[in-house]
Amino acid sequence: MRKVTSGIMTALVALLSFTAVLALVLILGDLIAKGASSLDWNFFVKNPVPAGESGGGVANAIVGTGIVVGIAGLIGLPIGIGAGLYLAEYGSGRLGFAVRFIADVMNGTPSIVIGIFAWTWMVKPVGGFSALAGSIALAILMIPMIARTTEEMVRLVPHSLREAALALGYPRWRTSLRVVARTALGGIVTGCLVGVARVAGETAPLLFTALGNLNFSTDLTHPMQTLSLQVYVYATGPFEEWHRLAWAAALVLMGLVLILSLAARWVTRQRYGRVR
Amino acid sequence: MTTLPIEPIPPPPETLAPRPEARWESLRGVNASDRVYQGVLTVLALALPFLMIVLLTQLFISALPAIKRFGLSFLWTSTWDPVAEVYGAAPMIFGTLASSFIALLIAVPLALGVAIFLTEFAPRWLRQPVAFLVELLAAIPSVVYGLWGIFVLIPFLRTYVVPPLKAVLGWTPFFQGVFYGNSLLAGGIILAIMIVPYIAAVSREVLLAVPSSQREAALGMGATRWEAVWTAVLPYGRAGLIGAIILGLGRSLGETMAVTMVIGNRHDIGLSALQPAYTMAAAIANEFSEATTTLYLSALFEVGFILFVITVLVNAAARLLIWRVARGTAVGSKAL
Numbered sequence: 001m002r003k004v005t006s007g008i009m010t011a012l013v014a015l016l017s018f019t020a021v022l023a024l025v026l027i028l029g030d031l032i033a034k035g036a037s038s039l040d041w042n043f044f045v046k047n048p049v050p051a052g053e054s055g056g057g058v059a060n061a062i063v064g065t066g067i068v069v070g071i072a073g074l075i076g077l078p079i080g081i082g083a084g085l086y087l088a089e090y091g092s093g094r095l096g097f098a099v100r101f102i103a104d105v106m107n108g109t110p111s112i113v114i115g116i117f118a119w120t121w122m123v124k125p126v127g128g129f130s131a132l133a134g135s136i137a138l139a140i141l142m143i144p145m146i147a148r149t150t151e152e153m154v155r156l157v158p159h160s161l162r163e164a165a166l167a168l169g170y171p172r173w174r175t176s177l178r179v180v181a182r183t184a185l186g187g188i189v190t191g192c193l194v195g196v197a198r199v200a201g202e203t204a205p206l207l208f209t210a211l212g213n214l215n216f217s218t219d220l221t222h223p224m225q226t227l228s229l230q231v232y233v234y235a236t237g238p239f240e241e242w243h244r245l246a247w248a249a250a251l252v253l254m255g256l257v258l259i260l261s262l263a264a265r266w267v268t269r270q271r272y273g274r275v276r
Numbered sequence: 277m278t279t280l281p282i283e284p285i286p287p288p289p290e291t292l293a294p295r296p297e298a299r300w301e302s303l304r305g306v307n308a309s310d311r312v313y314q315g316v317l318t319v320l321a322l323a324l325p326f327l328m329i330v331l332l333t334q335l336f337i338s339a340l341p342a343i344k345r346f347g348l349s350f351l352w353t354s355t356w357d358p359v360a361e362v363y364g365a366a367p368m369i370f371g372t373l374a375s376s377f378i379a380l381l382i383a384v385p386l387a388l389g390v391a392i393f394l395t396e397f398a399p400r401w402l403r404q405p406v407a408f409l410v411e412l413l414a415a416i417p418s419v420v421y422g423l424w425g426i427f428v429l430i431p432f433l434r435t436y437v438v439p440p441l442k443a444v445l446g447w448t449p450f451f452q453g454v455f456y457g458n459s460l461l462a463g464g465i466i467l468a469i470m471i472v473p474y475i476a477a478v479s480r481e482v483l484l485a486v487p488s489s490q491r492e493a494a495l496g497m498g499a500t501r502w503e504a505v506w507t508a509v510l511p512y513g514r515a516g517l518i519g520a521i522i523l524g525l526g527r528s529l530g531e532t533m534a535v536t537m538v539i540g541n542r543h544d545i546g547l548s549a550l551q552p553a554y555t556m557a558a559a560i561a562n563e564f565s566e567a568t569t570t571l572y573l574s575a576l577f578e579v580g581f582i583l584f585v586i587t588v589l590v591n592a593a594a595r596l597l598i599w600r601v602a603r604g605t606a607v608g609s610k611a612l
Contacts, residue, residue, distance in 0.1 A: 002500050002503065003500055005500070005502060006500035006501055006502035006503065009502040009505075009506075010397050010501070010502060012389065013389040013390075013392045013393040013396075013397060014393055014397065014398070015389075016385065016386050016388075016389025016390060016393065017389060017390045017393040017394065017398070017406055017410070019386060020386055020387075020389075020390050020409075020410050020413070020472055020476070021406060021409045021410060023413065023469050023472075024409055024410070024412055024413050024416075026428075027416060027420075027421075027424050027469075030424060030428050031420070031424075034427070078320075079320050079323050082316065082317050082320030082321070083317075083320045083321040083323060083324055085317050086317035086318060086320060086321035087321065089314075089317065090314060090317065090318070091321075095318075095321070096321075098325060099321045099322075099324050099325060101592070101595065102324050102325050102328050103324050104591070104595045105328075105588055105591045105592050105595065106324065106327070106328060107591075108523065108526040108527060108530065108587055108590075108591040108594075109331075109530065109584065109587060109588070109591075110529070110530025110531070110532060110557055110583055110584065110587055111530070111532060112530070112532040112557045112560050112561055112580070112583075113331070113335070113530070113560075113580045113583060113584045114331075115560075116335075116338075116560060116564060116576070116577065116580050117331050117334055117335065119564075120334055120338055121334070140327060143323065143324065143327070144324060147321075147324065171307055171309055171310055172310045172313070173309055173310050173312070173313030173314075176313065177313075197415060198415075200417075201415075201416075201417025201418065201419070201420070202417070202418070203417070203418060203419040203532075203533045204418070204532040204533055204557070204561060207561060207564070207565070208564055208565060228417060228419050231417075231419045231420065231423055232419050232422070232533065232537075235419070235422060235423040235426055235427075235537065236426075236537060243427065246423055247423065247427075250417075250419070250420045250423050253417055253419075253420065254416065254417070254420055257415055257416075257417060258412075258415065261412070261415050265408075
């Protein structure tokens with residue numbers, strides 16, 4: 001009887017795991033099934049056409065995503081990596097504990113709240129929506145994530161490496177940067193890629209900052225379209241044609257995020273072999 | 277006859293190894309450039325507490341007109357009337373809690389099942405791929421979940437799930453009314469799928485941190501493998517598992533896009549899961565750009581402020597619980 005119970009429960013947890021994987025397969029499968037047929041050359045190089053007309057693409061959204069996320073990375077990554085290095089190198093005290101805790105708590109902050117915060121500081125005073133405000137919102141989202149992964153990766157570096165460098169007469173800052181951070185570089189890059197992938201799919205912080213734009217724009221001080229905003233507008237709109245484009249844009253967005261995530265995994269493999 | 281010397285059982289290894297940087301900080305030979313380096317890093321690290329404080333105060337300041345006008349009654353007033361300028365957040369607070377409750381109801385068994393399967397039962401070759409696939413769920417953008425919810429999940433619910441549900445449980449207050457699609461139920465299910473990877477990843481790390489001596493002791497006393505898990509492993513990791521679940525709750529409370537797209541966005545408090553509802557995050561997403569008056573805008577900021585404070589408290593509680601089990605490590609970071 002007890003053996004049977006054990007067997008049943010084993011089967012049950014296996015089934016639950018299968019269900020979770022099935023959800024992923026279903027979602028990705030639907031994305032491909034409904035999105036792939038709309039992907040052609042025009043989709044990538046054309047801008048949206050007015051509602052009601054067929055055709056058109058998302059070139060402006062693809063470029064916009066690249067710009068908004070790129071600027072967010074330029075702002076967020078250095079701060080995040082620096083904070084992570086601090087936590088790993090000097091973070092054993094009270095301040096370190098506080099920063100670590102706040103980073104963990106901020107990792108779960110609703111992104112819409114960051115969005116209205118960025119609106120208050122970047123849109124309202126200027127009087128207009130801008131891609132830059134969107135980038136800053138995304139950067140704020142990114143910083144705690146990057147800080148924590150950087151810290152973890154730097155902590156993996158054996159202490160003997162530090163001692164060796166110090167024994168050779170390296171000052172501590174050079175030891176930290178040239179030896180410790182260098183050794184952990186693969187891990188840090190992984191963390192950055194994962195962080196960028198996460199914010200690339202964010203929509204809520206951009207609603208009231210980057211806003212979206214039907215035209216092609218590379219002007220940071222004006223509204224800009226991103227793939228995530230485009231999916232939102234098309235999915236909730238009334239037109240069949242829009243729904244078709246929404247699936248295609250979602251597929252492109254998902255592909256982008258997946259490539260970044262897989263690249264992150266690949267970098268980790270390169271450095272540490274088959275880990276975990 | 278000489279008795280064999282009983283070997284003293286070595287104390288369990290400290291979960292918190294002596295921190296290497298403790299020694300690193302005590303090393304001598306700090307020079308000027310080192311001070312600069314430390315200073316720069318400290319400033320960058322201070323950006324985090326700074327951001328947190330600025331966020332909180334700014335949201336509070338922006339919410340002040342509404343707080344002054346409505347006071348605490350904002351929390352239990354259920355009128356939301358931009359024309360009459362009367363605002364109460366009760367329906368959204370209710371919707372946020374209700375949708376997260378449904379999400380936890382579905383996600384907790386799923387995620388714990390995944391974590392238990394992966395740490396205790398799965399063959400070794402299967403663990404890595406399954407863990408990776410489940411964590412990929414966290415990589416899917418929220419807006420893509422919303423799209424899938426509108427065009428796949430809701431039609432599926434309408435055809436295959438709701439009719440039998442109503443047939444069996446239609447007499448309860450939870451499944452009353454006509455199902456139009458956008459509903460608390462759809463929102464809850466989407467949220468459940470979204471938080472499974474977080475709860476699963478953290479629970480898995482918590483279970484991995486349970487010393488194998490716990491399992492061995494139970495198995496040694498004749499327990500079956502499931503009994504070992506149920507009586508030894510799960511109780512040992514309980515605090516961490518609860519932390520993982522609360523972390524998932526924090527995620528679902530603040531989730532915006534997917535919920536906005538499927539929950540129906542109606543200012544109503546109803547017990548039926550088949551009816552449209554509203555969440556705090558969805559209200560901000562929907563109405564922020566329409567808010568023309570200062571008071572309207574301020575009411576939305578107050579919603580944001582409440583949401584922020586709730587998620588901060590929930591996350592803080594989760595972290596403290598998780599740290600008790602797996603100390604110092606950023607559990608869950610792998611699920612990002």
